[in-house]
Amino acid sequence: xxxxxxxxxxxxxxxxxxxxxxxxxxxxxxxxxxxxxxxxxxxxxxxxxxxxxxxxxxxxxxxxxxxxxxxxxxxxxxxxxxxxxxxxxxxxxxxxxxxxxxxxxxxxxxxxxxxxxxxxxxxxxxxxxxxxxxxxxxxxxxxxxxxxxxxxxxxxxxxxxxxxxxxxxxxxxxxxxxxxxxxxxxxxxxxxxxxxxxxxxxxxxxxxxxxxxxxxxxxxxxxxxxxxxxxxxxxxxxxxxxxxxxxxxxxxxxxxxxxxxxxxxxxxxxxxxxxxxxxxxxxxxxxxxxxxxxxxxxxxxxxxxxxxxxxxxxxxxxxxxxxxxxxxxxxxxxxxxxxxxxxxxxxxxxxxxxxxxxxxxxxxxxxxxxxxxxxxxxxxxxxxxxxxxxxxxxxxxxxxx
Numbered sequence: 084x085x086x087x088x089x090x091x092x093x094x095x096x097x098x099x100x101x102x103x104x105x106x107x108x109x110x111x112x113x114x115x116x117x118x119x120x121x122x123x124x125x126x127x128x129x130x131x132x133x134x135x136x137x138x139x140x141x142x143x144x145x146x147x148x149x150x151x152x153x154x155x156x157x158x159x160x161x162x163x164x165x166x167x168x169x170x171x172x173x174x175x176x177x178x179x180x181x182x183x184x185x186x187x188x189x190x191x192x193x194x195x196x197x198x199x200x201x202x203x204x205x206x207x208x209x210x211x212x213x214x215x216x217x218x219x220x221x222x223x224x225x226x227x228x229x230x231x232x233x234x235x236x237x238x239x240x241x242x243x244x245x246x247x248x249x250x251x252x253x254x255x256x257x258x259x260x261x262x263x264x265x266x267x268x269x270x271x272x273x274x275x276x277x278x279x280x281x282x283x284x285x286x287x288x289x290x291x292x293x294x295x296x297x298x299x300x301x302x303x304x305x306x307x308x309x310x311x312x313x314x315x316x317x318x319x320x321x322x323x324x325x326x327x328x329x330x331x332x333x334x335x336x337x338x339x340x341x342x343x344x345x346x347x348x349x350x351x352x353x354x355x356x357x358x359x360x361x362x363x364x365x366x367x368x369x370x371x372x373x374x375x376x377x378x379x380x381x382x383x384x385x386x387x388x389x390x391x392x393x394x395x396x397x398x399x400x401x402x403x404x405x406x407x408x409x410x411x412x413x414x415x416x417x418x419x420x421x422x423x424x425x426x427x428x429x430x431x432x433x434x435x436x437x438x439x440x441x442x443x444x445x446x447x448x449x450x451x452x453x454x455x456x457x458x459x460x461x462x463x464x465x466x467x468x469x470x471x472x473x474x475x476x477x478x479x480x481x482x483x484x
Contacts, residue, residue: 086270086326089236093140094243100143100172101136101240102128106248106381111352116368119379123245126357126387130164131192132313133238133385134228137263138165140237141226142173150175155223157181157211159312160189161360161386162228167196178223180214182206186312188390206306208317229263230320239267245381246272252279253378256364258385259283259292259334260314262323268383269330282373283327283334284363286342289315295324296334310342310397313360313386335373340404341366347401349384358389359397406464409434410457410484413474417443417453425455428477432470435460456484 105124112120125133142154153176156166163179170177177198181190182205193200201217204210211228218225227234241264246252255272257265265283272279285292288309294302303318319327327334337345342359345366349357364382367373389397402408415421422441429436437460443453461467474481 086232086236086239086267087274089232090239090243090267090271093136093233093236094240096143097136097140097237097240100139103244104128104241106245107353109353112365112368118368118376120368121249121379121381122353122355123241123381123383124355125241126355126361126384128386130161130168130196131386131388132161132165132358132361133241133264133383134158134161134165135168136165136240137229137231137234137237137267138162138226139169139172140240141231141233142166142169142175144233145224149224152222152224153177154226155180155214155218155221156226156228157207157214158228159207159315160185160193160388161313163189163193163198163200164196164388166226167193167198171197176223178214178217178221180204180210180217182210186390186393189388192388206317207315227320229261230322231263232322235263235267235270235323235326237267238264239271241383242268242271246276249379249381250276251379252276252381254280254282254373254376254380255383256282256284256367256373256380257383258311258314258360258363259285260289260316260319260360262292262319262327264383264385265331266323266326270326273330281331282367283331284367284372285314285334285336286311286359286363287336287338289317290336291316292319292327293334293336295319296328296331299328300324310339310346310359310393311363313358313388314363333373335367337363337366337370337372340400341370343397343401344404345369346389346397347405350398355384356387356389356394357384358386361385361387406467407461408437409459409461409467409470411459411474412482412484413455413457414480415453415455417451421453422455425479428474428479429457429459429470432466432473434466434470
């Protein structure tokens with residue numbers, strides 16, 4: 084059966100089981116970018132991501148006989164929760180293999196839905212290999228995170244929802260990992276609105292889809308640590324890549340700093356919490372990675388499952404990348420009032436001292452000197468430049484960390 088037909092069937096099957104996520108017009112970003120920008124908010128989905136669509140469509144398409152031994156899967160987090168939720172809904176046993184580095188929040192959320200979690204491997208691909216080996220022994224039904232037509236069809240229902248609300252859509256920007264999401268959406272849109280420009284976004288740290296798109300065949304690439312862990316895949320799907328090469332217009336990449344800035348920007352401007360894999364789409368727009376964008380544009384925010392520790396790290400990294408945070412090391416004469424004078428000098432620049440440490444015992448210091456490490460809240464790169472210039476003009480020897 085054609086993928087487009089499977090998507091129509093999936094829409095009927097999921098209609099009363101999956102949230103129709105909001106398509107939100109952003110006044111702020113539209114005004115800033117001069118582009119009518121909308122967000123498709125799958126981060127607000129029941130399990131915190133779009134993955135529930137594919138998992139539930141796959142499992143509700145199976146007979147009770149096929150499900151009798153339970154299901155097994157591998158995931159970096161979001162697909163795990165989609166499968167666990169679906170298994171709980173259908174009263175089916177579920178085992179999920181997850182990389183050892185998976186954030187605790189995603190592991191616990193999967194367990195909370197009743198799944199048995201096995202932590203193994205350094206990344207998704209190693210966890211997936213372990214899950215497939217276990218499936219051969221257990222006889223459980225394997226639910227692939229992306230390389231399955233029923234999973235792709237479930238994700239494709241997002242495309243149907245978008246064009247129902249925004250029939251004059253010009254561009255859609257989609258996160259890309261293994262390819263199930265963009266393949267499903269592209270199949271849903273290309274036949275119905277063939278003029279739409281479909282763009283995939285991946286992290287520079289996980290460039291396998293760019294390589295596959297250029298080669299026209301699944302191509303393995305090394306994966307580095309990335310904030311977009313949900314789309315960090317070494318080898319895209321054998322079923323997804325042909326669809327993507329046929330229907331998608333282009334694949335672009337974004338840097339880690341860009342992803343961090345996008346997460347922080349979404350928190351500040353839309354009050355929405357979006358994980359790294361979901362924020363890559365806005366990162367691509369803000370950093371002009373997609374040339375010649377015109378007309379109504381949708382950025383898909385694919386998920387919002389991010390743990391508290393990562394949020395703290397991302398916010399700090401985003402503030403630094405955005406010129407909102409400055410670390411300085413300043414050498415002073417070690418006498419009463421020197422630190423107070425430095426604080427007064429900084430106050431003139433209207434920077435806020437966030438944290439300060441004072442060290443006079445460093446071996447590198449001469450007698451009578453001390454070193455002060457400062458963390459300042461700033462208003463951007465011009466403000467940072469003004470602060471550094473002002474301190475240097477006052478005779479301070481400093482280093483920007």
